[in-house]
Amino acid sequence: MEAVGYVCPTAFYIEEDIYTGRLTMTPVKPDAAVLVEHISKTFHQGEAGSFIGRLRGQHPAREVQALRDVSFQVARGEIFGILGPNGSGKSTLIRVLSTLIIPDTGRALVFGHDVVKEDMVVKRLINRVSVEASFFKKLSPIENLMYGARLYGLTGKEARERILDILRRLGLRESSFDQPMEEMSRGMQQKVAIARAFLTSPILLLLDEPTTGLDPRSKKEVQQLILSLRDQHDATIILCTHDMEEAESLCDRIAILDEGRIVALDTPDGLKRLVGGPSVSMEDVFLALTGKHLDEEGEAVAPTQPA
Amino acid sequence: MSAILYELRASYAFVERNLNLVKRYMGWEIVWFAYSLASALSITYIGAAMERISGADVNTDYLVLYLLIGTLVWRFLSILFNDISEMIQWERWEGTIEYTLMAPIHRLTHMVGQTLFAILHGALFTLGIAVIIILFFDVSLEGANVLGALLVLLAGSFSFIGLGIMASVLPLLFPERGAQMTNVVQALLLLFSGVYYPVEVLPGWMEAIARVSPATYVLVNIRAALLQGEPTRSLLPIIVLLSLAGVILTFVGLWVFRQAELYAKRTGRLKRNG
Numbered sequence: 001m002e003a004v005g006y007v008c009p010t011a012f013y014i015e016e017d018i019y020t021g022r023l024t025m026t027p028v029k030p031d032a033a034v035l036v037e038h039i040s041k042t043f044h045q046g047e048a049g050s051f052i053g054r055l056r057g058q059h060p061a062r063e064v065q066a067l068r069d070v071s072f073q074v075a076r077g078e079i080f081g082i083l084g085p086n087g088s089g090k091s092t093l094i095r096v097l098s099t100l101i102i103p104d105t106g107r108a109l110v111f112g113h114d115v116v117k118e119d120m121v122v123k124r125l126i127n128r129v130s131v132e133a134s135f136f137k138k139l140s141p142i143e144n145l146m147y148g149a150r151l152y153g154l155t156g157k158e159a160r161e162r163i164l165d166i167l168r169r170l171g172l173r174e175s176s177f178d179q180p181m182e183e184m185s186r187g188m189q190q191k192v193a194i195a196r197a198f199l200t201s202p203i204l205l206l207l208d209e210p211t212t213g214l215d216p217r218s219k220k221e222v223q224q225l226i227l228s229l230r231d232q233h234d235a236t237i238i239l240c241t242h243d244m245e246e247a248e249s250l251c252d253r254i255a256i257l258d259e260g261r262i263v264a265l266d267t268p269d270g271l272k273r274l275v276g277g278p279s280v281s282m283e284d285v286f287l288a289l290t291g292k293h294l295d296e297e298g299e300a301v302a303p304t305q306p307a
Numbered sequence: 308m309s310a311i312l313y314e315l316r317a318s319y320a321f322v323e324r325n326l327n328l329v330k331r332y333m334g335w336e337i338v339w340f341a342y343s344l345a346s347a348l349s350i351t352y353i354g355a356a357m358e359r360i361s362g363a364d365v366n367t368d369y370l371v372l373y374l375l376i377g378t379l380v381w382r383f384l385s386i387l388f389n390d391i392s393e394m395i396q397w398e399r400w401e402g403t404i405e406y407t408l409m410a411p412i413h414r415l416t417h418m419v420g421q422t423l424f425a426i427l428h429g430a431l432f433t434l435g436i437a438v439i440i441i442l443f444f445d446v447s448l449e450g451a452n453v454l455g456a457l458l459v460l461l462a463g464s465f466s467f468i469g470l471g472i473m474a475s476v477l478p479l480l481f482p483e484r485g486a487q488m489t490n491v492v493q494a495l496l497l498l499f500s501g502v503y504y505p506v507e508v509l510p511g512w513m514e515a516i517a518r519v520s521p522a523t524y525v526l527v528n529i530r531a532a533l534l535q536g537e538p539t540r541s542l543l544p545i546i547v548l549l550s551l552a553g554v555i556l557t558f559v560g561l562w563v564f565r566q567a568e569l570y571a572k573r574t575g576r577l578k579r580n581g
Contacts, residue, residue, distance in 0.1 A: 043575050066575075092575070098409050102572045123411035134406045136324070138331040143324070150320030151410040153313040180331065 033204055033236035034074040034097065038106035041067040041092055041260075066092040067103070068260040079230055079237045081251030083244065083286070085294050089260040090240040091130075094208045097238065098128050110204055124152075127202035131209040133189035137182040141167060141192045144181060145199060152200040159199070166195045170225070187218025194225050198233070205229060207239045211246060219246075226250060242294050244282035258290040317412040321420025322427070325390075329428070344436050347378040350503065351440060369534065371444050376530055377502045379440075380460065383433040384467050384522060385493060390425035391418070391471030392489045396478040405577055414564060418557075422468050448533065455539040456532035462546045463525030465553020470496075470521075472560030476567035482576055501526055521552055 045062045066089045074080040082090050095101040096108055099119040107114055113121045135144045142163055149159030167177060170191045181189055190210060197205055207226065211219040223246065229235050241247050247254050248268045255265040264271055264285075272280050275288040287293060293301045329336055354370035398404035407417070440446075474492050478485030499513060500506075500522035506514050517523050528545050531537035571577050 041575075095405075095575075095578075098405070100405050100409055100572060100577050101575055102569070120411055120413075123409055126409075128406075128409065130405070132402055134402045136328065136401050136403060139324075139327055143327045147320050147324040147327075148406070148410075150323065151317050151407070151412060153316055155316065 032073045032109075033076045033078070033111060034072075034080075034238065035109040036073070036093075036097075036106070037071050037108070039067050039070045039093070039096060039103045039108060040065070040105045041089075041096065041101065041103050065260050067096070069106070070257075070260070070262055071106075072255055072262060072265055074236060074238060076236055077230065077234060078252045079226070079239060079250055081247040081254040082238065082240045082257055083242065083247045083254050083282075084240075084257035085242055085292065086299055088257045090242075090257055091208055092260075093257070094128065094130075094206045094238065094240055097204075097206055098126060099123055125202060126204045126206060127197040127200050128206040128208065129190070129193045129197050129210045131212050133181075133186070133193040135181045135189065135192070138180050140178045140180060141172065141184075141195070142177050144192065145196055148196045149199050154199075162199055163195070166198050167192075170195055171221070185218070187214050187221070190214060190218065190222055191225070194222065194229075198229065201233060203235055205235050205237045207237060209240055209242070211241070211243065223250060244286060244294070248282050256286065256289055258292070263289050314413065314416045317410070317416045318420035318423065321417065322424045325421075325424040325428070340432065340435065343382055343432070344439055347375075347382065347436050347440055348443060350378045351375050351444060355444065368445070368447065372446060372534060373530065374503060375440060375444070375446065376533055377526060379433055379437055380526055380529055381497065381502045381522075382436060383429045383460065384464070384525070385497070386429035386432055387422075387425045387464055387467045388471045388474070388493055388496070389489075390428055391421055391468060392474035392477075392492070393486065394421050395475050396486045396489070399478060399482065408568070408577060414561060414568070418468075418472055418561065418564075425468075425471075426464065450536040451534070452532040452536050452538060452542075455537060455542045456529045458539065458546050459525055459528045459532060459542055459549065462549035462553065463521055465550060466521035466525075466556050469553060469556025469558075469560040472557065473563050476564055479564075479567045479571045479576065496520060496522055499523070521549060521556075524549060 043064045043066055045064055068089075070089070070093065072080075082093060084090050092101060096103050097110065097115060099115050099122055102116055107116070109115070110122045110125055113125070115122050136147075139147075142160075145163045145167075146156070146159055149163065150156070154162070164177075168174075172188065172191065172195075176184060176188065181192065184192070194210070210226070211222050214222060226237060226239065227250065230237055239247070239250060251268065253265065253267050254271060255262045256271070257263070264274060266274065268282065269278065271282070271285045271289075272278055275285050280288075283293070295301050351371055351374050354372075354374040355367060357370055358365045358367055395404065398407055470492075474489045477488040477492075481488060499509075499517045500520045501509075501517060502522070505527075506517035506523055509517060524545055528537070528542055532539075532542060
């Protein structure tokens with residue numbers, strides 16, 4: 001078949017037969033920003049799962065299957081949501097992509113580079129914002145960001161200029177630039193965490209519940225920042241959340257993760273169609289696909305039984 | 308060249324970050340300095356009091372200098388060991404460990420930065436204590452080979468860097484108890500290395516262990532240089548041996564750290580609270 005092809009934003013390579021006009025869709029490989037294939041991860045918890053316990057040949061007290069045969073692709077420039085309750089495996093998946101956890105089986109590629117075998121290359125392409133703003137609490141935003149900038153090879157002058165520019169753009173008061181992070185609100189801390197991610201210009205940004213615990217205003221501001229990062233910096237974003245509204249409003253596609261498995265993956269509208277139609281809410285979608293509700297803290301709760 | 312510059316900048320990130328932390332935790336630094344000074348003075352006064360304690364004729368000046376060398380050398384080496392071995396523990400406590408370990412830098416770069424800070428920190432701290440202690444005692448370094456002693460200390464420092472890197476894996480492997488374990492390692496080094504006494508006074512099995520501690524050779528040879536004026540030429544073989552042991556221990560330390568990091572990544576132990 002003689003064909004012309006192009007990459008569409010939904011991570012499929014579409015080929016059109018120039019004689020018949022017939023379209024064929026194949027999953028994108030070379031142009032995928034992220035390719036995850038059959039990733040599984042089990043953790044061993046409890047004393048017998050410790051290093052000494054293993055040396056003694058003891059069996060682990062408890063096994064937790066965090067990820068079970070997870071596969072998906074993310075296209076360049078896409079905001080890809082991972083929606084699931086606490087303990088569903090979202091953070092483990094982000095840690096695998098961040099080179100912080102080695103999967104038991106399967107592989108994950110970031111722009112074609114294996115996260116285990118080519119971790120140093122992958123580290124240059126990514127940055128991560130996690131639910132807890134990971135900072136030296138006594139250091140100021142400038143001192144924390146300077147540390148981050150130098151780790152990514154920026155000179156002191158270059159870093160300082162960029163830091164001041166980003167912090168001003170994020171709307172941080174100049175008086176807070178030199179105050180310890182521990183004296184700032186969580187919303188402000190999270191903005192600094194996003195500034196740290198902006199600073200290194202990642203082409204893949206991994207966001208692990210960046211708005212959890214924020215007040216509505218800070219949440220809105222952080223969400224705006226996420227959109228501007230995609231639009232202005234051409235970044236691909238993977239966003240883990242248990243906030244249905246956030247997932248629906250920000251993400252091009254959403255994977256629903258439950259007990260380590262992807263139970264559905266589609267656009268928000270596609271997911272709604274799957275369980276009823278455009279009038280259903282994401283809560284309905286989640287309930288229909290997992291049999292669970294999510295409370296505000298992201299804990300899965302069983303649906304109320306009729307009397 | 309640009310790759311080297313990149314790594315050097317990243318190494319400096321650790322020096323600058325740690326200096327900022329010292330500045331922000333200055334209160335603790337002062338407390339620790341006061342405690343170390345009091346401890347060093349107390350130990351040195353044992354030497355000054357020995358004639359009264361024993362009732363025998365004792366060369367007090369020699370004994371004071373003997374103990375002073377022990378306390379100052381140990382202060383420097385223990386800061387070196389602490390600053391390196393606790394780097395993982397600090398980051399785990401602050402919650403930054405994952406951020407640092409996902410940065411695109413080699414572990415050698417990480418360790419070089421941490422080591423440069425540790426040397427600077429240890430040297431300034433020890434110098435401060437030395438200057439104050441000298442005001443309390445009539446210490447004479449006449450005939451002492453200070454340069455030789457410093458060379459021995461520098462060569463011995465490499466071994467402590469290697470040992471510190473190896474000890475730093477404990478908080479990686481044991482998130483709950485790793486920090487306590489590094490303190491035990493440090494205490495054992497203090498006991499076995501003849502910091503305040505010749506290792507020959509130890510029971511046979513302890514003396515055998517003392518013979519494999521690099522600190523034993525550092526202390527014996529610094530005392531030889533400062534107390535007996537041993538010339539640098541005759542110290543050269545031990546300086547070379549200590550440097551060689553340091554290089555080997557540093558590379559073994561880096562290898563051990565790499566293995567521990569991989570283990571932590573397989574078992575999910577990098578997470579903030581273990």
